[in-house]
Amino acid sequence: MTLAGSPQLRPGLVRRTALLDRLRRQQTVPVVTIFAPAGYGKSTVLAQVAESDERRVSLISLKEGDNDPVVLAAHLAEGLDRIAGVAPAPTERFQRQGALWSTTVPRLGARFASIESPAVLALDDLHLLSERDSLDVVAAICGYVAPGSQLILAGREEPPLRIARLRAERNLVELGTEDLALDAVEARSLLRAAGVELSQSDVAELTLQTEGWAAGLYLMALSVREGGTWDEAASAWTGQDHYITDYLRLEILSRMAPREVEFLTRTAVLEPMCGPLCDAVLEQAGSAAMLESLERSNQFLVPLDSRREWYRYHHLFRDLLMHELELREPGVMPKLVQRATEWCEQNGQPEAAIDYAFAGDELEHAARLVMGCSVAAYQSGRLETARKWVARLEEADLLERHPAIAALGVWGAGAGGDPVEAERLAAIAERSTSQEPPPDGSPTIEPWVRAIRAQMCRHGVVQMQADARRARELAPTWSFVQSVASLAHGVSFILAGDDVQADQVLAEAAEVSKHLGQHGQHSFALAERSLLASASGNSADAKRFAQEARSVVLDAGLDEYMTSAATYIALANIARREGDVHRAEEHLGRANRIRPLVTYFVPYLAVQTRLELGKARVAAGDAGGAHILQGEIDQLLRRVPDLGVLVEQADELRDHVNAMRDLSGDGTALLTEAELRVLPLLATHLTMAEIAQRSYVSRATIKTQAISIYRKLDVTKRSEAVERAVELGLIDSAAVPRARDFDLSG
Secondary structure, X not given: OEOOOOOOOOOXXXXXXXXXXHHHHOOOOOEEEEEOOOOOOHHHHXXXXXXXXXXXXXXXXXXXXXXXXXXXXXXXXXXXXXXXXXXXXXXXXXXXXXXXXXXXXXXXXXXXXXXXXXXXXXXXXXXXXXXXXXXXXXXXXXXXXXXXXXXXXXXXOOOOOOOHHHHHOOXXXXXXXXHHOOOHHHHHHHHHHOOOOOOHHHHHHHHHHHOOOHHHXXXXXXXXXXXXXXXXXXXXXXXXXXXXXXXXXXXXXHHOOHHHHHHHHHHOOOOXXXXXXXXXXXXXXXXXXXXXXXXXXXXXXXXXXXXXXXXXXXXXXXXXXXXXXXXXXXOOHHHHHHHHHHHHHHOOOHHHHHHHHHHOOOHHHHHHHHHHHXXXXXXXXXXXXXXXXXXXXXXXXXXXXXXXXXXXXXXXHHHOOOHHHHHHHHHXXXXXXXXXXXXOOOOOOHHHHHHHHHHHOOXXXXXXXXXXXXXXXXXXXXXXXXXXXXXXXXXXXXXXXXXXXXXXXXXXXXXXXXXXXXXXXXXXXXXXXXXXXXXXXXXXHHHHHHHHHHHHHHXXXXXXXXXHHHHHHHHHHXXXXXXXXXXXXXXXXXXXHOHHHOOOOOHHHHHHHHHHHHHHHHHOOOHHHHHHHXXXXXXXXXXXXXXXXXXXXXXXXXXXXXXXXXXXXXXXXXXXXXXXXHHHHHOOOOOHHHHHHHHXXXXXXXXXXXXXXXXXXXXXXXXXXXXXXXXHOOOOHHXXXXXXXXXOXX
């Protein structure tokens, strides 16, 4: 059953009946892999599965951009919604890479596992995924396939997905080169569809010569159709990789009209492509008609939509054409790519323009485009995408010339829980002497730098206030810097003990952030207003602001975002005042779950969060838990010592903790920041060694942390720790895959 998103089959494709029958007989096996070199018909098999399977099928063709796990997760969610037969939920976003295991994968898994009717999710071109996190997402999804459903993975080679366990338990169907090779009957069907008729013996000989490689047979058919003979084609064919390009050039392109050859080779720099884009790159008209003609006559051109507006070349054919372009017109590629960059920029495709600019080594142009796209990328949670842009420009020594890019990287790193990287990039932005104005219309980089300084409170409360005020004065009213600076300005008055002025400024910050669509700052400002209202005895406003903050968090999908810690603290405060201890503990548990992400990048939020959690541990008589939090607070204050009233509050908490040391309560349920980072990974397919690799620590360290987690949760093994963590709300209940797929006992 073909769904939207699945390819439409073209007339003339070889029907892979034997393969389809084999897959039909094994529909109860949860995972299918189809790995073979380019040109073996993997995409054709997937398209025919989508057409013939009685189950709902959604096929996702992966792209290079899916190496950002947030982008990949969004595409997977859309595909799962299709096979579930529901409209995509616009309010649910996968916005932060830091929540990969605590939120993103569990939610995707829950979607797949909860699909009522058997369905198929197919991922094509898996070889394009090279980043570890994106591959881990795919590997994890293997553990959530509902009975009767299937996950089909196709690509040129088997990536490191750790599917050996599936293979050992016979939960895996594997199709390889030998399975995909055409037999003589299928080969004859392919040749006939290409307009070539041969005797049965000739077909058998050619099938043997090409080893059933569909692309090889089709190349030979094209050669004959363009005016050659089978004897010439057969004698020229070797099938060896380093001869295939020569075969294309000598046996096919040499027989085509020069205009067609030029079109093919020059447009090979594009992916995807449409008529207007090709016209711009070639500086000529008529490309749409040429694309339509080539699609009718050439199976190596793949339509990407039902309207036949967008196309791409088969990956193998594109590789060959790119090589041929360099042979025929050395040095022309940068000019073609430059035209593609300009067309994409002028036609509302700035991120595609960035890719082309980098491909053409137009780094200055790429830098300007990145400045315009980074804010949107960070706000949508595509941290990996934005970080790659920043890293590429830093490699070219362009960050000091374009300090706004470094500043954008600061906010991205901070939101991702990486304060060290944030500080490093902040130093680059600060020392830059470039006079290039930022993309928001600020006269210089000064308001950006001052907003960063204020947010990080790097030089005390007084300077924080001055930096925030100056940033607000210099930044345009429409700049997102206004949101960051106004929030920091309001908090600076809280730290200075001026609650009345703080509330006034935070009210402005909430309105500014709402107007600019800065949801994290909006909810943060509302939460701080709630806490101020509560401290002044205004319970009604305290509850109203807290509920408004909660609505912003939920609507924007920020439940696992750093700034949401303030919202959970405010909600817990309201619940505690109303005598609902259980609800207060739930909100505090959410704040505790994202505690590792609340770093000294925003020191006042980091200390405030731990102070409230510490007070709750004291109230519960949990001396050990309170002591852990007090230690984290002390460490933060050693790094950022001037945090005004928070220092006094930390002293008060310390007195309570010291007085409790001999009392009951050992804090066994409170995990350290490091343990909270490891806990969600225990519910995944990753081994201890792989968890250590991803955490950049030794296996011994991870093992020690795991043992500590077991002790604190009063369990003896990994699977029990996961179950207990779900009960306590420390990880999402959907985070536990079925035991048949992942071994959680180690």
